[in-house]
Amino acid sequence: MLRRLSLLSSRSPPSLLSPLSSFSTSFSTSSLDIDLKKKRNIGISAHVDSGKTTLTERILYYTGKIDGIHDVKGKDGVGAKMDSMDLEREKGITIQSAATFCKWGSNHVNIIDTPGHVDFTIEVERALRVLDGAVLVLCGVSGVQSQSLTVDRQMKRYNVPRVAFINKLDRSGANPFKVIEDVQEKLKLNAAAVQLPVGLEGDHKGIIDIVTQKMLLNEGDMGEIVTEADIPDDMKDLAAEKMAELIERLADVDDEIGELFLMEETPTVEQLKAGIRRATVACNFVPVFMGSAFKNKGVQPLLNGVVDYLPSPDEKDNYALDLDDDEKEVKIKCNSDEPLVALAFKLEEGKFGQLTYMRVYQGSLKRGMNIINVNSGKKIKVPRIVRMHSDDMEDIESAGAGEVVAMFGIECSSMDSFTDGANLAMTSMFVPEPVMSISVTPDKKSNSANFGKALAKFGKEDPTLRISTDPISKQTILAGMGELHLEVYIERMKREYDVHCETGRPSVNYKESIAMKKEFTYLHKKQTGGSGQYAKVIGYVEPLEEDAEETFEFDNQCVGTNVPPEYYPSCEKGAQDAAKKGGLIGMEVSGVRVVLQDGAAHAVDSSDMAFRYAMAQAVREAMGAANPSILEPIMKLDVVAPMEFQGSIVSGLTRRMGLIQNSTNQDDNVVIEADVPLAQMFGYSTDIRSITQGKGEFTMEYKMHQAVPRDQQSTLIKNFKEQEEQNAA
Structure with missing residues (x-):
């Protein structure tokens, strides 16, 4: 028997799925009268092109916030509501996180739609820093992808409870159960389905709610009508099996469900929902929802899941x-x-x-x-x-x-x-270090004022965009998270400030490090008549452990007053001065620990400046003798393309010094995972289109810094010295 759950209007939320007696999009001029228990602050995050913005568009439509649905790459030229920038609508990607608010039943929901591209990861970082819950969107075909891993790490960093939504079940090759396995194995999450799909690919019609043991189908031109029915006979066994799996996984992390499980009692719907909520809010469980946002399937039940299982602001400890x-x-x-x-x-x-x-x-x-x-x-x-x-x-x-x-x-x-x-x-948030930089110059001197305004604005908005001036060439240097990141800001400068820029070749943010321990003893002594300068420092430098949280560490192990305590801060500043510019190619030093053990001071001639200078010189000399090396950023690369191009892609990555980590088949496509030096990746977007006849795509994110080969190190040092000589001339 079918029962219609949405009869209030063409777009009203379902009256039984989300109970409400009246529905209005108007809000009071104050939020003080909104019950805390009725508030939800959520972010929608995922790998690029998983359907986050499409999902948000449906949520806004079904909650009555917008009057029509427009797609990210729609033919009507309007574009999704949350992609308000012209650049976002042209490229079909989200660049800036966008906030909105809506009502679902009597609940007030604040939503932040975040970018999926790794170049704009800071937008995800700051959203998750302030939100109480999140929806992790996963592609029903591709499953857990590289940026899914990054988003998961960010959610764990800020202890953000999440529900998962497996999207695109209408796509060829969709397999939600394989995606759940990926979530459990790759993300190490205790996840289980709370829904089952009714049909896949072209036959996808709706979902089965495992908790209530009911089938929910979306009908109407925009899926606005949700009908409830009994589970078909041919799916009852699967529904019972997944219910048992759900209870078993909950029993591992929730005491009340665990007691019922041991007593072999089946929890009621209310007990099961309460158990899922407790475990989800505690970040011990991830309920998995399913559907197809593009085909208007499963969005309303997901909204109910947000209300039922994600925390209100007073349930999240801050x-x-x-x-x-x-x-x-x-x-x-x-x-x-x-x-x-x-x-x-x-x-x-x-x-x-x-x-x-x-x-x-x-x-x-x-x-x-x-x-x-x-x-x-x-x-x-x-x-x-x-x-x-x-x-x-x-x-x-x-x-x-x-x-x-x-x-x-x-x-x-x-x-x-x-x-x-x-x-x-x-507390603040984690800000990743930039991995790429370019030089930028306005094409006309008359644009210098607007150029300065644009840089000031962008630098204030985006903590991952670093702006500096080369002390020798006096060029302005933009450092960011990747080619697309920097391209977007160059394009925004042209559109928003009418400043056309000339850009220099992208350069990689190398670092320097050492490979061995080296002791130092340095005496700085200078007599010029009157007060002189005197400072002696003794200690050593050594490499930090690979898993160390800090990239540079100063450790004061002085005992006694040979180095007066008032000079300790100056010694630390001197060590930091030395770390700002290494001796090989003048890049920042990373992975080094400086230990100060002893020294000597003069009653008259010692000063803060003397100890700072002595420490800086001592550390520079010690690092120069500690087998120094140059580190380059290594990127984790994922390439997806038709299988017939696999050989060409692998050979192309090998030429770029890439190390293939994994290769898996995904229907007619192959997914190749590789670690590749960033310096070798310039122009790869053009190459992959050429190799795959425009059918391949790739994503990459920063993985680590790693020592460059010795021959490459020699070349980098030689080029640096030549540049220094040219600048001096």
């Missing part, structure tokens, strides 16, 4: 640092009546000035109130608060604990903390 108590960790109370604690996690330069995205962790933010930037100490009056809907906005008077909003007219930096008096600061 901590601040008490600056009055030696940065001791203090647990934040998600309560609007407490003192304000908020974090600026993203900046954008909009038409009305700087737009600052804020997460309110504690207290409330009200228009006109005075707040303090903890990082700068400045007192600021809040001029305007808005809720974002991609590039649209809605003014509100106030925002309570657990809200994600934006403010105008606030001068601050990314990851600044704000309070209304409490001296608390939120």
